[in-house]
Amino acid sequence: KNEVEQSPQNLTAQEGEFITINCSYSVGISALHWLQQHPGGGIVSLFMLSSGKKKHGRLIATINIQEKHSSLHITASHPRDSAVYICAGVIKAAGNKLTFGGGTRVLVKP
């Protein structure tokens, strides 16, 4: 079992829909990152969370430390949101090494 698990693996939405991506982790973490990767593109950090909730534009990320779970929400989704979204835990026991979920491929149709 991977230390960081994401669901769903793939998600298709119509423009305007609300999207939720989930991330669960089984080990102690110092922080959790949500990353975005466009096809053939680099990796961009969207959020770093150690507790609570953060919002940036139409993106909202939450983390529940007790339940070892984080979610990334996209409100009023747009075709330009189509990308792979990756959660990554900063694993305390591994010297704050990043461990990645498998990614969620999001396609937003116009």
Place this chain on the structure above:
Amino acid sequence: NAGVMQNPRHLVRRRGQEARLRCSPMKGHSHVYWYRQLPEEGLKFMVYLQKENIIDESGMPKERFSAEFPKEGPSILRIQQVVRGDSAAYFCASSPSLDAFVSEAFFGQGTRLTVV
């Protein structure tokens, strides 16, 4: 600040050749991490380096792969005698301190290696 710079962006090598991937960290960052993303797979840690030191290479294949981060110049990931299975996207990230990623994460654009 130019960010984390990787080059080349795309690299094509024939089987048996050597591949050299370069990563220049952000200004002021002395810690570099390399990750590999195989087709249709997630990112996997390869190696963590500080200037002139390999700190953790637990994710590096035992043969044909090596990494360095000299006092001057970029970090280099070197793959000798490449095989088709080495085809992947290779990303590097940099950090100013040991507490990497506890604040922000800075990644390069990646090098996409294709072995033909």
